[in-house]
Amino acid sequence: MFIRSVQRRDDLDAFRQEVRDFCRTEMPPEVRRKQGRGEHLERDEYDAWMKCLGSKGWLTGKWPKEHGGLGWEPERFLVFEEELGRASAPPIITFGTALAGPVIYSFGTSEQRLAYLGDIARNRTWWCQGYSEPGAGSDLASLKTRAVRDGDHYIVNGQKIWTSYAHWADMMFALVRTNPDVKKQEGISFLLIDMKTPGITVRPIIGITLDHHLNEVFLENVRVPVANLIGEENKGWTYAKFVLANERIHGISVTKFEAYLAKIRRLLQVTRENGRPLAETATFQRRMAELEVSFATVKALMADQLAAARTSGAPPMMGAAALKLRGTELQQAILQTGVDILGRHGLAYQSDALHTGWNGDLIGPQESPGLIYEHLYRRAASVYSGSSEVQRNILAKGVLGL
Amino acid sequence: MPSFSTDERELLQDSLETFFSEQYGFERWHERARGNALGFGADMWRSYAELGWLGVALPETAGGAGGGLTELAIVMAASGRHIALEPLLATIVLGAGAIELAGNQQQRESLLPQVAAGETLLAFCHGEPDAGYARHHVQSIARASGDGYVVDSVKSFALGAHAADMLIVSARLESENGPVALFLVPRDAAGLALTAAPALDGRMGAAVAMTSVHLPAAARLGDESDKSDVIDRLLDRGAIAVCAEACGAMAAATVATVEYLKMRQQFGQPLSTFQVLQHRLVDMTLASEEARAIVHAALEALDSDAADAQRAVWLAKVQTARSARFVGTQSIQLHGGMGMTDELAIGHFYKRLSLCETLFGDSDWYLSQLGMAHGGVAAD
Numbered sequence: 001m002f003i004r005s006v007q008r009r010d011d012l013d014a015f016r017q018e019v020r021d022f023c024r025t026e027m028p029p030e031v032r033r034k035q036g037r038g039e040h041l042e043r044d045e046y047d048a049w050m051k052c053l054g055s056k057g058w059l060t061g062k063w064p065k066e067h068g069g070l071g072w073e074p075e076r077f078l079v080f081e082e083e084l085g086r087a088s089a090p091p092i093i094t095f096g097t098a099l100a101g102p103v104i105y106s107f108g109t110s111e112q113r114l115a116y117l118g119d120i121a122r123n124r125t126w127w128c129q130g131y132s133e134p135g136a137g138s139d140l141a142s143l144k145t146r147a148v149r150d151g152d153h154y155i156v157n158g159q160k161i162w163t164s165y166a167h168w169a170d171m172m173f174a175l176v177r178t179n180p181d182v183k184k185q186e187g188i189s190f191l192l193i194d195m196k197t198p199g200i201t202v203r204p205i206i207g208i209t210l211d212h213h214l215n216e217v218f219l220e221n222v223r224v225p226v227a228n229l230i231g232e233e234n235k236g237w238t239y240a241k242f243v244l245a246n247e248r249i250h251g252i253s254v255t256k257f258e259a260y261l262a263k264i265r266r267l268l269q270v271t272r273e274n275g276r277p278l279a280e281t282a283t284f285q286r287r288m289a290e291l292e293v294s295f296a297t298v299k300a301l302m303a304d305q306l307a308a309a310r311t312s313g314a315p316p317m318m319g320a321a322a323l324k325l326r327g328t329e330l331q332q333a334i335l336q337t338g339v340d341i342l343g344r345h346g347l348a349y350q351s352d353a354l355h356t357g358w359n360g361d362l363i364g365p366q367e368s369p370g371l372i373y374e375h376l377y378r379r380a381a382s383v384y385s386g387s388s389e390v391q392r393n394i395l396a397k398g399v400l401g402l
Numbered sequence: 403m404p405s406f407s408t409d410e411r412e413l414l415q416d417s418l419e420t421f422f423s424e425q426y427g428f429e430r431w432h433e434r435a436r437g438n439a440l441g442f443g444a445d446m447w448r449s450y451a452e453l454g455w456l457g458v459a460l461p462e463t464a465g466g467a468g469g470g471l472t473e474l475a476i477v478m479a480a481s482g483r484h485i486a487l488e489p490l491l492a493t494i495v496l497g498a499g500a501i502e503l504a505g506n507q508q509q510r511e512s513l514l515p516q517v518a519a520g521e522t523l524l525a526f527c528h529g530e531p532d533a534g535y536a537r538h539h540v541q542s543i544a545r546a547s548g549d550g551y552v553v554d555s556v557k558s559f560a561l562g563a564h565a566a567d568m569l570i571v572s573a574r575l576e577s578e579n580g581p582v583a584l585f586l587v588p589r590d591a592a593g594l595a596l597t598a599a600p601a602l603d604g605r606m607g608a609a610v611a612m613t614s615v616h617l618p619a620a621a622r623l624g625d626e627s628d629k630s631d632v633i634d635r636l637l638d639r640g641a642i643a644v645c646a647e648a649c650g651a652m653a654a655a656t657v658a659t660v661e662y663l664k665m666r667q668q669f670g671q672p673l674s675t676f677q678v679l680q681h682r683l684v685d686m687t688l689a690s691e692e693a694r695a696i697v698h699a700a701l702e703a704l705d706s707d708a709a710d711a712q713r714a715v716w717l718a719k720v721q722t723a724r725s726a727r728f729v730g731t732q733s734i735q736l737h738g739g740m741g742m743t744d745e746l747a748i749g750h751f752y753k754r755l756s757l758c759e760t761l762f763g764d765s766d767w768y769l770s771q772l773g774m775a776h777g778g779v780a781a782d
Binding site for chain 1: 529531533539559560601609668669731743752766767770
């Protein structure tokens with residue numbers, strides 16, 4: 001079909017205003033300041049903000065009402081995201097709300113729903129994702145972390161890697177191998193693991209950003225109650241794919257792009273070449289126009305995929321793969337433009353300036369450390385939650401039937 | 403310009419490779435980079451001096467080996483291949499270059515032997531906050547005072563400035579329209595403030611502010627005539643030096659990536675067996691070789707004082723920046739998560755290449771300069 005009808009919505013203005021007012025009154029000034037400069041927030045700062053959103057039910061606005069959500073349609077969620085972005089609100093760490101929660105209410109038992117969903121919605125528990133392993137990256141299904149049944153427990157042994165915020169997490173949702181003798185996708189189970197269980201060791205990985213948010217997680221004879229198994233044993237891969245599709249859609253945030261672009265526009269004003277603002281140079285006028293075209297295209301693709309999902313029930317993996325691929329490319333292109341501007345200031349990278357309490361002298365524009373951090377960190381955007389190569393494979397199979 | 407014979411160049415490359423392979427393993431990189439305030443190995447610097455590399459492009463009368471820019475480029479390429487941290491660019495390319503091109507006989511004779519011997523670290527502090535990559539936007543001012551000058555200046559972040567014994571600072575004489583002069587400024591001069599910081603690639607540098615710094619007349623390099631031409635030539639030297647460094651880093655990053663994909667198993671086979679990845683590795687190799695070829699061409703033009711030498715450097719800088727961006731980003735991409743860690747060398751190659759891309763002007767800037775030369779239209 002050449003044209004898919006996109007639903008027009010003009011009944012969301014009141015909601016938009018409500019979110020805007022909420023951000024203005026509820027967001028602590030210190031958090032606003034840090035966000036403006038791209039400084040790191042402490043766990044407590046994230047936690048307070050997410051609890052604040054949780055108190056309105058907004059953290060899980062998209063969840064169905066029967067599971068404690070507000071049943072938001074995609075358009076309402078986009079308005080919510082846009083306003084959070086405009087207010088420079090901290091990003092919502094979505095391992096609980098967008099990944100663990102939906103799996104639990106879709107495939108979990110009523111006991112599991114009762115045990116976890118309320119705490120996720122109020123951000124009383126922090127979650128992390130135990131998927132990748134040293135030997136299982138793009139080939140995730142080859143994972144080896146072993147779970148062996150022992151009465152009413154599983155004994156889990158193995159290692160997870162690239163686990164974001166594992167050092168802050170209370171719970172991990174993990175893929176484990178429960179049957180090594182069948183096709184690799186058919187011997188995987190989905191477990192919820194309490195991070196305080198004896199036998200779990202979290203070791204930091206320092207990134208090229210020089211920051212710690214990734215970890216290795218070692219599991220040694222970790223006893224996990226069978227009650228923490230999601231759905232059926234050996235059906236975990238089905239649930240995992242569901243999470244991955246969600247993760248890919250969530251990774252693309254239009255508001256984040258808008259926030260980057262706003263920073264870059266300011267940088268173009270404050271950075272001069274031969275005494276003139278870069279914003280007045282033909283080179284950067286053209287580059288900004290190129291980014292604008294790509295951004296408009298990604299937004300249009302997103303709206304189109306939403307419309308497709310609504311009308312034809314198209315499989316979400318297709319739209320997710322396309323958006324992840326193009327969204328990632330755009331994100332990296334925007335950030336590279338920022339760094340190209342900062343090259344004119346000599347490309348100092350004062351990563352310490354991103355930490356609470358730093359009081360050194362900043363070299364170059366105030367956005368500099370935060371933007372370089374983000375640029376370095378987002379080199380991983382074409383690697384994490386399914387590399388760009390994997391997304392192309394998904395599209396080749398799923399769309400072209402190859 | 404003098405230069406080495408082919409045999410001598412091969413000897414130089416061999417000695418660099420032997421030294422770096424034996425003495426400069428990546429396993430000690432973090433300690434060298436972060437274990438002290440210099441951000442590099444003082445012991446390594448002494449070795450460079452003993453091996454004759456600091457004076458490779460200096461005249462024999464200054465204790466050098468009498469080589470040219472090609473020999474300097476060979477040293478820089480090795481520095482890129484091993485992501486060396488020492489301030490070669492700041493001291494032996496820019497600093498010594500400024501003294502050689504602008505200094506009087508007395509300055510050359512006293513300072514260049516110190517550089518060759520590894521006794522003096524230099525830095526070239528020319529770029530200013532409002533200049534961007536423009537080469538002659540100098541707002542620093544040096545006013546005559548007594549038998550010397552009083553200098554006020556703000557300079558952008560420059561690699562190696564944090565450790566330099568002597569900074570070479572550009573400033574206009576008397577007024578904003580005055581001729582540009584270059585001054586030797588000792589690091590302990592009253593009124594000089596250095597803000598040290600790491601660059602994106604982990605090497606250290608500093609931003610410089612000078613407030614009413616008194617300098618003797620003898621601190622001025624050479625006479626009072628405008629030194630814009632010298633600065634132009636220096637920046638071209640800097641540009642080709644970082645191109646050579648990028649070539650070394652690209653070659654090493656490409657080899658490391660090929661090796662990694664041969665070793666890394668996914669879907670029951672080495673990643674190197676996937677055609678899409680094979681093609682990527684081929685493109686990285688090509689990009690790396692293209693850069694090396696055009697950098698070589700520019701070096702030939704420079705060392706033979708060809709009329710179009712500057713243009714050759716600018717073409718090389720654009721192509722090297724293109725190649726560096728592709729090779730750098732793909733090195734990380736193909737290493738997956740491992741490429742994102744501080745622990746592995748590959749991320750450091752990426753960062754070094756990012757610096758090489760931008761130093762002395764990025765591809766956008768040189769393209770607009772080259773474009774202007776074609777159309778004669780003043781664009782940026």
